[in-house]
Amino acid sequence: SYSMLAYYNFADVEEMKERAKNAAQKALTLNDSLAEAYVALAMAYVVKKENLAKAQEMLERAVTLAPYNASARHRYGWLLLTNGK
Numbered sequence: 001s002y003s004m005l006a007y008y009n010f011a012d013v014e015e016m017k018e019r020a021k022n023a024a025q026k027a028l029t030l031n032d033s034l035a036e037a038y039v040a041l042a043m044a045y046v047v048k049k050e051n052l053a054k055a056q057e058m059l060e061r062a063v064t065l066a067p068y069n070a071s072a073r074h075r076y077g078w079l080l081l082t083n084g085k
Contacts, residue, residue, distance in 0.1 A: 003043035013047060020044035035066035039075055046079065055079060 002023060006016035024041035027034055042058035045051040056079055062072035 003040050003047065006047045007043060017044050017047045017050070020047075033065055035062040035069050035072050038062035038065070039069075039072050042075065042079075046075075052079065052083060056083075 002016045002020035005011040006013045006020065020040055021044045024037045024044065027037035028041070031037075038058045038061045042055040042062070045055035045058065056076075059072060059076035059079060062069065063076055066072055
């Protein structure tokens with residue numbers, strides 16, 4: 001939710017980006033096989049194109065963990081498309 005609030009500028013981008021990163025990293029600390037947490041972390045990196053290579057890495061991990069997760073595939077495909085791949 002934090003990532004999406006930042007992405008769509010519904011809330012302060014920097015604050016939401018940091019909250020998204022913190023929440024996703026905490027989730028991954030508890031369970032590093034949560035595809036949804038990797039997607040959330042990736043989207044935090046996508047905001048303002050902070051680190052697209054890291055976002056791609058996170059989305060690839062999410063797709064590997066949950067190949068049928070439509071959200072992970074959608075965001076991964078979108079990232080590749082917007083980067084000309």
